[in-house]
Amino acid sequence: MNWLKKLIGTKEENKSSNVAKARLQMVLTHDRNALSPGLIEEIKNDIIQVIAARVSIDPENVVVNLTQDQRESRLVAEIPILNGRRDTTNS
Amino acid sequence: MSSKVITVTSGKGGVGKTTVSANLAAALALLDYKVAAIDADIGLRNLDVVMGLENRIVYDLVDVVEGRCRLRQAMIKDKRMPNLHLIPAAQTRDKMAVNPSDMIVVCDQLREIVDFVIVDSPAGIERGFQNAIAPADTVLIVTNPEVSAVRDADRIIGMLEAEEKGPGKLVINRLKPTMVERGDMLSINDILEILAIELIGVIPEDETILISTNRGTPIALEDTNNNIAGQAFRNLALRVDGHDIPFLDLQTKNSFIDRLRSWVNGR
Numbered sequence: 001m002n003w004l005k006k007l008i009g010t011k012e013e014n015k016s017s018n019v020a021k022a023r024l025q026m027v028l029t030h031d032r033n034a035l036s037p038g039l040i041e042e043i044k045n046d047i048i049q050v051i052a053a054r055v056s057i058d059p060e061n062v063v064v065n066l067t068q069d070q071r072e073s074r075l076v077a078e079i080p081i082l083n084g085r086r087d088t089t090n091s
Numbered sequence: 092m093s094s095k096v097i098t099v100t101s102g103k104g105g106v107g108k109t110t111v112s113a114n115l116a117a118a119l120a121l122l123d124y125k126v127a128a129i130d131a132d133i134g135l136r137n138l139d140v141v142m143g144l145e146n147r148i149v150y151d152l153v154d155v156v157e158g159r160c161r162l163r164q165a166m167i168k169d170k171r172m173p174n175l176h177l178i179p180a181a182q183t184r185d186k187m188a189v190n191p192s193d194m195i196v197v198c199d200q201l202r203e204i205v206d207f208v209i210v211d212s213p214a215g216i217e218r219g220f221q222n223a224i225a226p227a228d229t230v231l232i233v234t235n236p237e238v239s240a241v242r243d244a245d246r247i248i249g250m251l252e253a254e255e256k257g258p259g260k261l262v263i264n265r266l267k268p269t270m271v272e273r274g275d276m277l278s279i280n281d282i283l284e285i286l287a288i289e290l291i292g293v294i295p296e297d298e299t300i301l302i303s304t305n306r307g308t309p310i311a312l313e314d315t316n317n318n319i320a321g322q323a324f325r326n327l328a329l330r331v332d333g334h335d336i337p338f339l340d341l342q343t344k345n346s347f348i349d350r351l352r353s354w355v356n357g358r
Contacts (some may be wrong), residue, residue, distance in 0.1 A: 015274030020238050021281045027238075028245050028285065 029068040040064055040075075047077055056082040094202035097209050097331060098227035099262075102243030104214030106235045107264040110300060111292075111327075112211035113141040115231075117309040118328030120175035124206040127166060127176045129197070131223040132213035133188055136180035143307020144169065144177050153181035156193045162200050171312060176205070186218040191225030198226035207331075216250060224251065229331075230259040231291060236266055236277040245286055260291040262327065267296045268341040279338075292327035295319055295341050 012018065030036060044064040051057055058080040065076045099112045109132075116128040129152060130138035139145040150165040155178070162178075169175035178197075181188060194210075201208045212223030224230055230251055234244040244261070251259050263279060270276035283290055294300075297320035303310040311324040322339060329336045 012274075017271070017274050017277050017281065020277055021285065024238050024241055024277075024285055027242060031242065031245065032249065 025068075029066050029073065032068070033066060033073050035066055040066060043075070044077070047079070051079060058082050094206055094208065095228045096198045096202070096226045097207060097229045097231060098212055098223050099209065099231045099233060100212035100220060100223055100247060100259075101214065101233040101240070102216060102220075102247040103234075103240045106233050106240050107294070108214070108233050109137050109141050109211055110304065111231070111233050111262055111264060111294070111324075112138060112209050114309045114311040114321075114324035115328055115331065116175060116207070116209040117142070117169075117172070118311040118325045119207050119209070119331065120169070120172045121311065121325065122328060122332060123174065124332075125174045125176075125204065126207045126209065127178060127201050127205045128209045128211065129178045129201075130180035130211050131189075131194070131219060132211060133180045133219065134182065134185045135213065136182050138211045139167075139177060139179045140307065141304055142169065142177055142309060144179075145307075148179050151179045151181045152197070153184050153188045155197060156189050162197065171308075186213065186222065189222050190218075191221050194222045195226045216246065220250075224254060224256050227256055230256050231262050231331075232259045232288070233262045233264050234282065234286075235264055236271070236282060238277075241277065241282055241285060248286060248288060258288045260289045261286060262292040262294065263290070264292075264294045265296045266293055266341065272342070290338075291330050292323065293338055293341070294323045294327070295339075 044062060047064065048057070048059045048062055052059060061080045063078045067074055067076055097115070099108050099115065101108050112128060116126045120126045128138060128142065130136050131152070132138070133153065139148060144167050147167050150160040152165065154160045155162050155165045165178050166176040167179065169177065198208050198210070208226070210223050210227065213219035232244050232247050234240045248258055251257060261283070263282060266279070267276055271278045279290065279293060299313070299318055300310050300320050303313055310318065310321045311328070313321050319339065319341070326336045326339065
């Protein structure tokens, strides 16, 4: 059936309506919380500073995302810690 | 029945607020209610031309507010239905000529003489919008199945909640079922999932709407059978009147290739 799909089908994720929906959900999450992507970038940099002062982290791979689930919004931060197994390797 | 003030708004311009206002007012009048439609778009009036009453304007909303005429004198009686009236906007003034409490006063007076007041809001979120929603019992938010209109509708929903005017009810205008079916237009469900408010009307894109606007006769009044747009507006009016009316089936008769495509895409 793949040949048929190639011939006449459109992949679900390529449908422009799905792209529109995903883009809308993203922009509305920011609109509703009055948190622009730029502000989130600033917050991310602040978080990196605070944590890096105490723990060795990988600043390049820190991710801060605004997510929305129905009416609840949250900022989710992922902060990879470097040398997590230092104690065991030293022994 | 106690009278109701219904404001039609959208945030974004050009989504069909005035068309929805004119047709909702006309369709409620068809149900034998006394109806007054107010054009709150001061300086950019258009409800008069959409309703076909532009040649009969003597006084307008600002004349009423500023005391140059009585309310009754500014109510233009529709030429087709004696129970339908228009209060036009002033064309040579701006939104600041009226304030929200003026609108409440005018609408409270209208509640004494009509069953429904339909307020056609200007685009935007400034004074004109504030004027339009101040007297509202119910707010209808008109949107189109496109990102900019849905985004602005979301902003309006937030503002209505802040003003304690409820979340509002959604009218999706200009839906093209063929584009939805091929995955190139946001569907009704997509929009409802994003905005999370109650749906009260779906109006398909239809050439006959423009044609009837050209003539100054709201499509809801055209008694041609099978006119789906007119039916959609009459159904909207019935829902506004509290009836539980199912939404029209707007599925197109698919061509073979459309059906094959849907099947291949696993829908």
